[in-house]
Amino acid sequence: MAPQLTGAPGSAAAGGGAAAVKPQFHHYHHHRLPPRHHHPAPASLLSKLAFWSVCSLSLLLAFLLLSPSSAPAPRAVPDSPRRSLHAAHESTASWGGAAWEKKVRASARVRRPRGHSVLVTGAAGFVGCHAAAALRRRGDGVLGLDNFNDYYDTALKRGRAALLARSGVYVVDGDIADPELLAKLFDVVPFTHVLHLAAQAGVRHALVDPMSYVRANVAGLVALLEAARSANPQPAIVWASSSSVYGLNSHVPFSEHDRTDRPASLYAATKKAGEEIAHVYNHIYGLSLTALRFFTVYGPWGRPDMAYFFFTRDILAGRPITVYESAGGGSHQTTISRDFTYIDDIVKGCVAALDTAGRSTGSGGKKRGPAPFRTYNLGNTSPVPVTQLVDLLEKLLKVKAVRKAVKMPRNGDVPYTHANVSLAQRELGYRPSTDLQTGLKKFVRWYLEYYHPDLAEKQKRHAGSNGKGSRGRRGSLSSAR
Numbered sequence: 338m339a340p341q342l343t344g345a346p347g348s349a350a351a352g353g354g355a356a357a358v359k360p361q362f363h364h365y366h367h368h369r370l371p372p373r374h375h376h377p378a379p380a381s382l383l384s385k386l387a388f389w390s391v392c393s394l395s396l397l398l399a400f401l402l403l404s405p406s407s408a409p410a411p412r413a414v415p416d417s418p419r420r421s422l423h424a425a426h427e428s429t430a431s432w433g434g435a436a437w438e439k440k441v442r443a444s445a446r447v448r449r450p451r452g453h454s455v456l457v458t459g460a461a462g463f464v465g466c467h468a469a470a471a472l473r474r475r476g477d478g479v480l481g482l483d484n485f486n487d488y489y490d491t492a493l494k495r496g497r498a499a500l501l502a503r504s505g506v507y508v509v510d511g512d513i514a515d516p517e518l519l520a521k522l523f524d525v526v527p528f529t530h531v532l533h534l535a536a537q538a539g540v541r542h543a544l545v546d547p548m549s550y551v552r553a554n555v556a557g558l559v560a561l562l563e564a565a566r567s568a569n570p571q572p573a574i575v576w577a578s579s580s581s582v583y584g585l586n587s588h589v590p591f592s593e594h595d596r597t598d599r600p601a602s603l604y605a606a607t608k609k610a611g612e613e614i615a616h617v618y619n620h621i622y623g624l625s626l627t628a629l630r631f632f633t634v635y636g637p638w639g640r641p642d643m644a645y646f647f648f649t650r651d652i653l654a655g656r657p658i659t660v661y662e663s664a665g666g667g668s669h670q671t672t673i674s675r676d677f678t679y680i681d682d683i684v685k686g687c688v689a690a691l692d693t694a695g696r697s698t699g700s701g702g703k704k705r706g707p708a709p710f711r712t713y714n715l716g717n718t719s720p721v722p723v724t725q726l727v728d729l730l731e732k733l734l735k736v737k738a739v740r741k742a743v744k745m746p747r748n749g750d751v752p753y754t755h756a757n758v759s760l761a762q763r764e765l766g767y768r769p770s771t772d773l774q775t776g777l778k779k780f781v782r783w784y785l786e787y788y789h790p791d792l793a794e795k796q797k798r799h800a801g802s803n804g805k806g807s808r809g810r811r812g813s814l815s816s817a818r
């Protein structure tokens with residue numbers, strides 16, 4: 338039975354709990370202070386002094402109790418659920434306790450011979466939820482981890498997690514930057530692999546909130562690698578880097594041998610930093626590490642901050658869309674293009690990377706021999722101009738877009754991406770098979786069913802009367818069927 342996913346936006350507001358303990362003394366203080374020249378009787382003065390001392394002490398106590406750094410939690414197994422209160426994302430989620438551990442173990446239990454036990458970080462994210470579902474479908478043990486932050490609509494993230502829950506994948510509500518939680522997870526489950534997809538994504542948003550990129554993509558990655566290198570056994574790690582590391586590289590198609598030292602955005606710089614950090618952990622601790630450079634991934638259950646997604650929303654609402662049309666000063670390209678890659682192709686690449694990842698060699702925090710260190714492009718190999726993306730959306734939505742063509746601003750975007758995937762093809766058997774038109778059709782069908790079920794129904798009836806009927810798949814993560 339398909340879940341109803343069109344409800345109100347999620348209520349999991351990050352950091353909302355702090356307001357409840359904020360002292361509201363300002364007005365009280367102001368109104369009750371005695372007049373300046375009034376001399377109260379000694380007894381009354383003493384009782385006032387006592388009253389304010391108690392207030393100050395309570396405030397100090399409340400501050401100390403709620404401050405994460407002042408109350409380091411012990412590494413011991415907590416009997417009752419614990420609240421995560423970490424600076425990177427003030428998750429109000431609780432974890433720990435016997436019932437929680439049972440759920441964690443059940444989710445990570447392998448159900449096929451020689452299957453993997455995989456921790457998927459960012460499991461309530463776009464790629465994370467599809468990858469977790471695919472691994473679970475073939476019988477791998479899968480545990481999700483996600484902090485459900487509000488970078489975009491948390492209801493969408495909760496919806497993805499709800500679907501995963503139905504297929505037996507539990508998504509722990511917690512942060513990758515929470516070392517105690519990570520240590521606990523590795524204590525409870527001897528993960529063979531980590532698919533690390535939790536990150537602060539989005540190229541342009543880095544102009545707005547640069548520190549969120551440093552926290553998630555640098556500090557968060559280090560926290561995860563620290564936990565993995567101390568784990569016994571050490572897992573093999575496959576993680577999401579980005580096509581954006583190629584930055585101002587003008588040699589096309591982009592190959593893994595090309596320069597990646599000229600990023601155009603802070604997002605790209607943090608992903609590039611991640612690749613270097615990963616090398617350190619491979620070199621010192623013998624962790625098996627594979628970086629996958631994703632090229633503009635799109636599809637059902639996608640990210641609302643990406644152009645194909647918000648273009649769809651705005652076209653349907655009759656709002657103008659801004660289409661970047663020329664690079665202005667680029668050496669060889671004038672058309673802004675992307676190597677748009679369909680989610681199912683990316684998931685196949687992730688699964689193949691997990692299957693082919695050699696083992697980590699360290700134990701007890703020490704390297705015992707060389708471990709694999711790999712980097713692969715996962716793209717589609719056929720760039721499409723953004724103007725053509727809009728043409729396709731107009732056709733599929735049957736609505737004309739109100740286009741505002743502008744020269745690409747200097748906002749971190751690069752003019753052009755194009756993947757050379759021959760290395761992934763050779764070593765992972767990666768062969769992208771979905772062109773943009775086919776993939777967008779699947780995205781649009783999902784989008785309408787999720788956000789505009791009436792419109793979806795109308796389109797279906799129309800297609801049915803033309804002999805092209807399709808069965809609704811609302812609430813399903815298997816987008817390829």
Ligand SMILES: O=C(O)[C@H]1O[C@H](OP(=O)(O)OP(=O)(O)OC[C@H]2O[C@@H](n3ccc(=O)[nH]c3=O)[C@H](O)[C@@H]2O)[C@H](O)[C@@H](O)[C@H]1O
Binds near residue numbers: 633644659662745
């Ligand atoms: O491959 C990656 O590593 C990255 O892919 C994605 O970034 P991008 O390729 O930039 O995708 P996206 O924002 O959808 O813009 C698509 C096109 O629309 C153009 N664009 C964008 C906005 C706008 O208003 N107008 C416009 O023309 C824009 O100039 C661009 O040409 C992920 O978001 C990122 O997290 C990272 O994973």
